[in-house]
Amino acid sequence: MKVSIIKFGGSLTKNLKAQGKFLKEIAQLSKTQKIILIHGGGPEINYFLEKFEVQSKFVNGLRQTDKDSIGIVELALSGKVNKSLTGQLIKEGAKAVGISGKDGLSVICKRVKSLGLVGEPIRVNQKLIENLMSFGFLPVISPISIDKDGNTLNVNADSFASAIAAAFKAERLVFLTDVSGVLDKNKKLIKQIRLGDIEALIKDGTITGGMLPKIKSCAECIKKGIKEVWIADGISGIKNLKGTAIVK
Ligand SMILES: Nc1ncnc2c1ncn2[C@@H]1O[C@H](COP(=O)(O)OP(=O)(O)OP(=O)(O)O)[C@@H](O)[C@H]1O
Ligand SMILES: [Mg+2]
Numbered sequence: 001m002k003v004s005i006i007k008f009g010g011s012l013t014k015n016l017k018a019q020g021k022f023l024k025e026i027a028q029l030s031k032t033q034k035i036i037l038i039h040g041g042g043p044e045i046n047y048f049l050e051k052f053e054v055q056s057k058f059v060n061g062l063r064q065t066d067k068d069s070i071g072i073v074e075l076a077l078s079g080k081v082n083k084s085l086t087g088q089l090i091k092e093g094a095k096a097v098g099i100s101g102k103d104g105l106s107v108i109c110k111r112v113k114s115l116g117l118v119g120e121p122i123r124v125n126q127k128l129i130e131n132l133m134s135f136g137f138l139p140v141i142s143p144i145s146i147d148k149d150g151n152t153l154n155v156n157a158d159s160f161a162s163a164i165a166a167a168f169k170a171e172r173l174v175f176l177t178d179v180s181g182v183l184d185k186n187k188k189l190i191k192q193i194r195l196g197d198i199e200a201l202i203k204d205g206t207i208t209g210g211m212l213p214k215i216k217s218c219a220e221c222i223k224k225g226i227k228e229v230w231i232a233d234g235i236s237g238i239k240n241l242k243g244t245a246i247v248k
Pocket of ligand 2: 210
């Protein structure tokens with residue numbers, strides 16, 4: 001199945017102009033091609049954690065999640081962000097359906113114990129998502145997933161997107177975020193990154209924080225044979241793609 005996987009960074013939900021433009025483009029594109037939209041929700045998660053006065057911390061760009069925060073993370077991602085994006089897409093004329101990795105047992109994870117209730121995808125069941133697309137629906141997916149015992153787990157949206165992309169043998173995978181792509185130490189855009197360059201960029205501290213799971217997810221997908229992988233500028237949108245191409 002020819003499908004594009006687009007991950008819309010939670011970082012972009014702060015930028016209503018970029019978000020509006022992007023959703024308009026996706027709504028239009030979804031009428032002629034198969035798209036799976038995956039989203040993050042960093043700022044919304046932080047907003048709700050603050051409201052409920054729950055702390056959280058990041059380890060290598062991944063959010064530690066415990067029994068106090070998992071419900072809040074799910075509320076922010078599968079509730080607020082997912083339903084808001086789905087609603088706006090419907091307004092723009094798309095047949096959007098908002099689900100999470102949990103629904104239909106679509107993404108099964110193993111727990112990353114050191115991070116608490118955090119999951120790493122180990123299996124993707126394509127059935128539900130495939131069926132939605134075959135009926136012309138646009139799946140909008142929150143990365144909250146489950147393990148084999150049915151525990152709710154927080155999954156970084158970048159690793160989630162790469163698991164979906166690999167399972168669907170996607171034509172292309174695009175990570176839209178709040179920067180113009182991967183930047184070098186002088187904050188200049190790196191237009192192309194080869195698989196072999198990644199380790200050095202991490203080691204010398206060029207790539208940090210939220211860019212870590214993103215670049216690792218890109219590397220996974222290139223290794224699994226996905227031809228077109230981008231970390232791109234969410235402000236330029238999806239039609240006029242600008243950013244860093246990750247290549248073999
Ligand atoms: N070399 C780099 N080039 C560009 N950005 C980098 C780099 N190293 C670290 N970053 C950080 O990565 C951030 C993007 O990742 P972040 O996780 O914050 O956003 P996102 O993945 O789009 O949103 P979300 O995680 O909510 O889905 C940038 O805003 C920047 O602060
Ligand atoms: Mg991120």
